Amino acid sequence: MYLGLDLGTSGLKGILINEDQEVLAEATAPLSVARPQQGWSEQAPADWIGAAEKVLSQLAGAGLGGLRGIGLSGQMHGAVLLDGADDVLRPCILWNDTRAHAEAAELDAMPGVRALSGNIVFPGFTAPKLVWLARHEPGVFARVAKVLLPKDYLRLWLTGEHVAEMSDAAGTSWLDTGKRDWSEALLTASGMQRAQMPRLVEGSEVSGQIRPELAQRFGMPAGVVVAGGGGDNAASGIGVGVVKAGQAFVSLGTSGVLFAANDGYQPDPETAVHTFCHALPGRWHQMGVILAATDALNWFARLTGTSAQDLTADLGPLKGPEKTLFLPYLGGERTPLNDAAIRGAFIGLAHATDRAAATRAVLEGVSFAIRDCRDALAATGTRIESLLAVGGGSNSRLWCAMIATALGTPVSLPVAGDFGGAFGAARLGLMAATGAGEEIAHPPAISAVIEPDRALEAAFDEGHARYRAAQAAIRGLT
Structure with a gap:
């Protein structure tokens, strides 16, 4: 044991x-x-x-x-x-x-x-x-x-x-x-x-x-x-089997993390990407971190007097972003902005903006923030070939589809189970006790793969461009 x-x-x-x-x-x-x-x-x-x-x-x-x-x-x-x-x-x-x-x-x-x-x-x-x-x-x-x-x-x-x-x-x-x-x-x-x-x-x-x-x-x-x-x-990376270059996971918890493993050391601090040692010899990892992921959705649920589950229950299938944008900077932002003063905003509100449209904007805003992290990691030379989604937010297939389409990368969903820090730590205990190598840190079985919607990728590219423009405007006000 x-x-x-x-x-x-x-x-x-x-x-x-x-x-x-x-x-x-x-x-x-x-x-x-x-x-x-x-x-x-x-x-x-x-x-x-x-x-x-x-x-x-x-x-x-x-x-x-x-x-x-x-x-x-x-x-x-x-x-x-x-x-x-x-x-x-x-x-x-x-x-x-x-x-x-x-x-x-x-x-x-x-x-x-x-x-x-x-x-x-x-x-x-x-x-x-x-x-x-x-x-x-x-x-x-x-x-x-x-x-x-x-x-x-x-x-x-x-x-x-x-x-x-x-x-x-x-x-x-x-x-x-x-x-x-x-x-x-x-x-x-x-x-x-x-x-x-x-x-x-x-x-x-x-x-x-x-x-x-x-x-x-x-x-x-x-x-x-x-x-x-x-x-x-790093322990969560061991738990989900993200230990080699090209492997990555996105965690949609209170905060959001885009975690990628690396076989070498390739820092670029100016991107506000974290470059840390991995929990295995000769391996490193990089992280883009956003400070509000499900926290942003939960904030909007409190604002509207409902629950996150109710907000997302009847949103329907994936579609292209509308004009309403949400910037999820409720308490500042880390990657790539490194800005403790910036704050969130809805932009482009109109008479037609209802609760469903605003909820979609919140999910899209977090997805665009994750894309910013992906772009920051890419600037350091880090590549993402496979992407797992974990955390409470990954229970939303629509949210995962938004992320897959915004990043142009399939998102894999593990089978039910806990593959987080405690499980990764137990794997490290097994390695230390038996001398087993990283082969035991394999990815979990996959229950579903959410493919990018290629027909909507251009719309998400355009939405992300508007998001970045709004980001620059908000930074000028804080």
Whole structure:
């Protein structure tokens, strides 16, 4: 048996699989976020341990006596600050915390930072958080002996080891992403030292073994190995089998992600594309990220006093975009704009614009934002030959048809099942325990393939051109 633990922002999930990668049991535990000031987002690492204890206790009921490997996945970019005794110094500053926006801009402007890290320094990344800490909480900063990412604090509890892996470390702005090692220059830029960093392993490598007292407590055998694991999106890439150049997935969750695997390192920070290490040796991945996907649809549902399901229930078949446009920038945008100030808009409203037309405009606007991400990835040389759709929004065949037609690429829908971060983490645990290679990270069975509507591609091209013009006009107003 192999266990995947995925530490999300709203909860911790565990999935138990067997040698054939069949799911044997699942368990979850909720988490909450504290927002003590505007723009702040924090969690207490002790709550993660409590959630892990609940999940492991639930899974122990299914029997963990045959467990051989554990993999970890989790929210990226968070700063867990430990003193010399491994005591937590303050609540973890999370990925969606924006307090360090000024510090991020300063680091990003330093010569060589983008070239080494392969990325823009975004406010949510880890390095600017430590610069903020040095300025605003210098007493805490002076006591920092180790900085861990969220899932790696779980690893410390499980194994007693300070370890990170490449995919998560690439989101700190401290990693030389091409060389897959901590960068002395990047650390120095934010006042940090290598001694404060955990050691690095690949995601499919062994990072440690379960502590004997935990093995005994939860009915595990001695010597269970813990894999390096992966950041949430990299682990999801393992879960859906996106591990080679040409493979990609689009995730339609609260936010939207276009994730593509690469066999080589080909960054282009100016595109606002994330270029990170993958959770497998010698592999990288790139992501275009939009901040509102199903979140945009849910916002419109609240505005109209109905549900997202009701809005999309009777839209009918795919047709070309109408004059009404929607820009889904409800809280800023990341790829390709890197603009925290831009906001969303309906454009081209008319007397004939009814609820159905406005709903279509919302779905089309998100589809065009995903096309912007595709174009940004293409500018770096990344190609997409196969595309899987995952996340709650992928349940809408119409939405998938819009994306397929806007991108000119077939969209494959997996069979029912959970192929996300926890499943990918379990696969990494299997690799670490058995020495199996990436061949086990195969794509899931496909239930349907949504082909682009070639007769409507020109209409979607024209709609996207109008979308880009509206985007430029809105940026001039914010």
